[in-house]
Amino acid sequence: MELNSALPGGPIQQRWDKHRAELKLVNPANKRKFSVIVVGTGLAGASASATLAELGYNVQAFTYHDSARRAHSIAAQGGINAAKNYQNDGDSVWRLFYDTVKGGDFRARESNVYRLAQVSVNIIDQCVAQGVPFAREYGGYLSNRSFGGAQVSRTFYAKGQTGQQLLLGAYQALMRQVGLGKVKLHNKQEMMDLIVVDGRARGIVTRDLVTGVVRSHMADAVILATGGYGNVFYLSTNAKACNVTATYRAHKRGALFANPCYTQIHPTCIPQSGDYQSKLTLMSESLRNDGRIWVPKTKGDHRSPDQIPESDRDYYLERKYPSFGNLSPRDIASRAAKEVCDEGRGVGPGGLGVYLDFSDAIRRLGEKAIADRYGNLFEMYERITGENPYKVPMRIYPAVHYTMGGLWVDYNLMSNVPGLFVLGEANFSDHGANRLGASALMQGLADGYFVIPYTIGGYLAQGGLAAVSSEGAEAQQAVKDAEQKIQTLLSIGGKRSPDSFHRELGKIMWDKCGMARNESGLKEALQRIPELREEFWQNLVVPGSGTELNQSLERGLRVADFLEFAELMCFDALQRNESCGGHFREEYQTEDGEALRNDDDYCYVAAWEHTGVGNTPTLHKEPLSFENVKLATRSYK
Amino acid sequence: MNLRLHIWRQAGPNDTGMLKTYDLANVSEHMSFLEMLDVLNEELIAKGEIPVAFDHDCREGICGTCGMVINGRPHGPLARTTACQLHMRTFKDGDEIYIEPWRAKAFPVLRDLVVDRGSFDRIIQKGGFVSVNTGNAQDGNTIPIGKPDADRAMDAAACIGCGACVAACPNSSAMLFTAAKIGHLASLPQGQAERSSRAMNMVLQMDTEGFGACTNHYECEAACPKGISAEFIAQMNRDFVASALGGKG
Numbered sequence: 075m076e077l078n079s080a081l082p083g084g085p086i087q088q089r090w091d092k093h094r095a096e097l098k099l100v101n102p103a104n105k106r107k108f109s110v111i112v113v114g115t116g117l118a119g120a121s122a123s124a125t126l127a128e129l130g131y132n133v134q135a136f137t138y139h140d141s142a143r144r145a146h147s148i149a150a151q152g153g154i155n156a157a158k159n160y161q162n163d164g165d166s167v168w169r170l171f172y173d174t175v176k177g178g179d180f181r182a183r184e185s186n187v188y189r190l191a192q193v194s195v196n197i198i199d200q201c202v203a204q205g206v207p208f209a210r211e212y213g214g215y216l217s218n219r220s221f222g223g224a225q226v227s228r229t230f231y232a233k234g235q236t237g238q239q240l241l242l243g244a245y246q247a248l249m250r251q252v253g254l255g256k257v258k259l260h261n262k263q264e265m266m267d268l269i270v271v272d273g274r275a276r277g278i279v280t281r282d283l284v285t286g287v288v289r290s291h292m293a294d295a296v297i298l299a300t301g302g303y304g305n306v307f308y309l310s311t312n313a314k315a316c317n318v319t320a321t322y323r324a325h326k327r328g329a330l331f332a333n334p335c336y337t338q339i340h341p342t343c344i345p346q347s348g349d350y351q352s353k354l355t356l357m358s359e360s361l362r363n364d365g366r367i368w369v370p371k372t373k374g375d376h377r378s379p380d381q382i383p384e385s386d387r388d389y390y391l392e393r394k395y396p397s398f399g400n401l402s403p404r405d406i407a408s409r410a411a412k413e414v415c416d417e418g419r420g421v422g423p424g425g426l427g428v429y430l431d432f433s434d435a436i437r438r439l440g441e442k443a444i445a446d447r448y449g450n451l452f453e454m455y456e457r458i459t460g461e462n463p464y465k466v467p468m469r470i471y472p473a474v475h476y477t478m479g480g481l482w483v484d485y486n487l488m489s490n491v492p493g494l495f496v497l498g499e500a501n502f503s504d505h506g507a508n509r510l511g512a513s514a515l516m517q518g519l520a521d522g523y524f525v526i527p528y529t530i531g532g533y534l535a536q537g538g539l540a541a542v543s544s545e546g547a548e549a550q551q552a553v554k555d556a557e558q559k560i561q562t563l564l565s566i567g568g569k570r571s572p573d574s575f576h577r578e579l580g581k582i583m584w585d586k587c588g589m590a591r592n593e594s595g596l597k598e599a600l601q602r603i604p605e606l607r608e609e610f611w612q613n614l615v616v617p618g619s620g621t622e623l624n625q626s627l628e629r630g631l632r633v634a635d636f637l638e639f640a641e642l643m644c645f646d647a648l649q650r651n652e653s654c655g656g657h658f659r660e661e662y663q664t665e666d667g668e669a670l671r672n673d674d675d676y677c678y679v680a681a682w683e684h685t686g687v688g689n690t691p692t693l694h695k696e697p698l699s700f701e702n703v704k705l706a707t708r709s710y711k
Numbered sequence: 712m713n714l715r716l717h718i719w720r721q722a723g724p725n726d727t728g729m730l731k732t733y734d735l736a737n738v739s740e741h742m743s744f745l746e747m748l749d750v751l752n753e754e755l756i757a758k759g760e761i762p763v764a765f766d767h768d769c770r771e772g773i774c775g776t777c778g779m780v781i782n783g784r785p786h787g788p789l790a791r792t793t794a795c796q797l798h799m800r801t802f803k804d805g806d807e808i809y810i811e812p813w814r815a816k817a818f819p820v821l822r823d824l825v826v827d828r829g830s831f832d833r834i835i836q837k838g839g840f841v842s843v844n845t846g847n848a849q850d851g852n853t854i855p856i857g858k859p860d861a862d863r864a865m866d867a868a869a870c871i872g873c874g875a876c877v878a879a880c881p882n883s884s885a886m887l888f889t890a891a892k893i894g895h896l897a898s899l900p901q902g903q904a905e906r907s908s909r910a911m912n913m914v915l916q917m918d919t920e921g922f923g924a925c926t927n928h929y930e931c932e933a934a935c936p937k938g939i940s941a942e943f944i945a946q947m948n949r950d951f952v953a954s955a956l957g958g959k960g
């Protein structure tokens with residue numbers, strides 16, 4: 075299979091303009107003759123649906139949520155990057171591009187990243203126009219803060235609720251189009267499969283989560299904006315319903331899955347409190363602007379934090395990475411935390427935690443200023459732990475947070491299946507092996523507001539789309555397959571619930587394919603996952619029927635896909651004999667424990683082709699070239 | 712701790728439904744309220760019974776998906792706390808807890824604790840936005856917005872659309888929800904062009920959906936997990952009256 079990434083040539087600064095100028099256009103009167111399915115109404119999906127409808131396309135949008143406003147994007151706290159340089163501190167499109175390529179540990183495509191940095195400035199303008207209440211200075215101008223992996227202040231924010239406000243902006247734009255009749259919105263509908271006709275993506279199969287009805291929907295193109303797969307680990311900071319089904323089903327229908335092993339572990343989450351734990355809560359990275367991270371210098375120091383004098387504390391990030399300090403990138407900060415806990419210097423129950431201490435900042439700026447910046451985060455922390463972070467340092471520990479991998483897409487955000495486009499966290503395109511903070515919101519909105527509206531036109535204008543209908547053989551077969559799968563799940567009649575399988579899978583993944591990986595562990599996981607999957611199909615119990623609101627069934631269907639997908643992640647982690655970004659292979663590290671990349675052999679995107687459940691998937695490589703940012707060892711020292 | 716739970720069970724929209732009692736042992740005080748229900752559900756599944764359906768997603772108090780009346784109060788006893796953020800340390804050994812769905816004509820029960828809140832989306836469709844197409848915008852800093860206005864907009868925009876305000880109101884009114892969106896946009900220069908038609912159209916839709924009128928009980932404000940102020944209702948009423956007098960809509 076040949077991977078054509080459709081990258082434009084020429085100077086990087088001009089590529090997107092040149093490409094847009096060359097893309098075919100659909101004339102305004104013809105746009106309404108085309109229909110587009112958008113699955114997902116998070117930042118990427120809602121912004122895409124609204125914008126495509128504004129342009130005149132007929133859009134059908136789908137979400138399993140009861141309202142488009144509830145997508146996982148709503149939980150993003152910290153902010154969104156843009157190269158506005160409002161702070162006059164040396165930021166530019168180039169610097170954002172450079173930081174993102176470097177932050178991604180040289181495993182992303184330069185052309186895509188440059189475009190992302192370019193359109194970042196338009197996103198802020200668009201959101202302000204929609205009424206997104208970004209934080210302002212007293213003079214009325216937009217306020218910024220800094221995030222990990224950057225030495226400039228380019229992050230825009232709305233208190234600690236940036237994702238909420240951006241999503242509501244996109245949701246409102248979407249609801250306006252729903253009101254105008256240009257978008258047909260299908261809430262509480264879960265995509266179960268992709269329908270491919272004559273080699274092109276032409277529709278989806280959905281299950282109505284209230285009535286259980288399974289049916290097909292057809293269109294001229296399909297966009298997946300279905301988010302990430304972090305919940306393969308069971309415990310993560312993702313919303314509970316996040317799952318891999320949409321992208322994994324597309325993968326089984328021929329779409330390549332790229333870099334599935336690149337997962338991001340976020341350094342600042344609230345540690346787990348018991349085995350009933352259902353999810354982990356993130357404490358925004360923006361806290362690292364004012365909080366200092368430390369552990370006791372000596373192992374087994376169980377004094378309470380206020381009893382430990384300065385001289386007995388190890389501010390290990392400041393010590394090891396003096397120029398970035400507490401704002402070191404996520405992968406580095408997470409591994410450093412694991413390291414001190416592995417040494418036995420962790421704090422709190424089980425020693426799985428480090429302090430994030432605000433006492434210096436409170437002394438310097440006053441409690442009021444800190445409350446202004448982080449009030450809602452402090453409240454949330456207190457609610458969960460019962461401890462007051464104004465008085466006692468927070469305890470934090472790394473947790474799974476984001477997935478850089480996703481369906482492979484070309485420069486137009488189209489997968490290798492013609493007519494199937496993938497946006498937001500669901501694709502693999504811009505963050506390489508590690509995403510910088512505040513860049514996911516930027517990417518989701520860039521894809522939805524400013525990239526897909528152009529590139530989908532280029533595809534549709536080429537023509538050649540035959541008429542299709544739900545009566546067609548492919549659509550009927552896909553519906554039948556989905557119904558069959560539901561029946562099978564319901565009739566196993568075993569003893570274990572979907573959640574119990576999910577927890578067990580998550581534990582395998584966290585231990586063997588989590589923050590650090592090695593060959594023997596991955597091989598072990600590749601043995602245990604199929605065994606667990608086997609047990610799942612023998613011993614699962616899903617009470618109730620398929621023709622009603624049945625949350626156990628929803629979970630069962632999602633876990634079934636995770637149980638196949640997890641294997642793909644391990645295959646990917648195993649083939650990548652290097653450490654880069656979020657992928658840390660213990661065999662490949664420098665003497666002082668830093669990641670050891672291997673550019674000679676692994677400077678490529680790993681795009682996997684499905685070859686049947688239980689079979690080894692086929693690897694396709696898209697070589698990466700760095701013409702603008704010189705390949706170098708990442709250093710934050 | 713050991714608890715006795717009385718939970719609303721209703722198999723579907725047309726079922727009458729009733730409270731059923733469950734005893735749950737060994738609940739840890741560190742669990743969240745929803746984790747406590749997870750544990751109950753796992754026990755029910757193990758016993759071959761149908762687990763309790765309840766809505767949730769973020770479990771961080773931001774998505775607005777969770778919602779249940781706990782001991783007569785929407786989202787339970789703690790002020791400014793969603794059900795998902797409520798922890799069992801608020802309860803004590805031997806407590807009896809009543810758990811019911813939001814009750815309002817405009818929020819029909821779908822199953823157990825799950826209700827249909829589509830009416831909120833339809834209110835937003837009628838004007839809860841600024842009509843600006845992608846690509847129209849000028850530079851973000853060309854519209855300076857004083858910090859007090861920006862902060863006020865943010866206070867209103869913090870609404871998570873959970874519906875607790877409706878569940879708390881004796882008239883099942885959606886005034887606070889609707890006023891929060893109107894107040895958010897009315898606090899900003901971007902929201903002025905459509906200010907009057909927005910208030911008119913959203914309020915009319917609220918009535919169409921079957922939400923009740925506001926008779927100034929302010930239970931909504933007390934129940935709101937985000938602390939949205941009932942002052943926004945007064946502002947909405949002014950905008951609505953101005954719009955009616957102006958003859959626009």
Ligand SMILES: Cc1cc2nc3c(=O)[nH]c(=O)nc-3n(C[C@H](O)[C@H](O)[C@H](O)COP(=O)(O)OP(=O)(O)OC[C@H]3O[C@@H](n4cnc5c(N)ncnc54)[C@H](O)[C@@H]3O)c2cc1C
Pocket residue numbers: 113114115116117118119136137138139145146147148149150151152153154155236237263264265266299300301302311312313316317319320356475476497498499500511512513514515516518
């Ligand atoms: C706690 C937290 C904090 C974060 N903070 C930040 C931050 O400060 N800055 C930043 O840049 N990023 C942040 N991120 C990351 C960022 O929020 C996400 O990467 C981003 O919002 C993903 O957006 P999305 O539109 O791609 O997907 P989502 O928002 O996940 O949306 C997915 C949509 O797809 C739908 N869907 C999925 N599968 C199906 C299916 N099978 N059928 C039907 N519908 C389906 C869902 O209903 C939903 O509407 C944070 C993430 C977390 C977990």
Ligand code: FES
Pocket residue numbers: 766767768769770771772773774775776777778793794795796
């Ligand atoms: S589950 Fe999101 S607010 Fe409670």
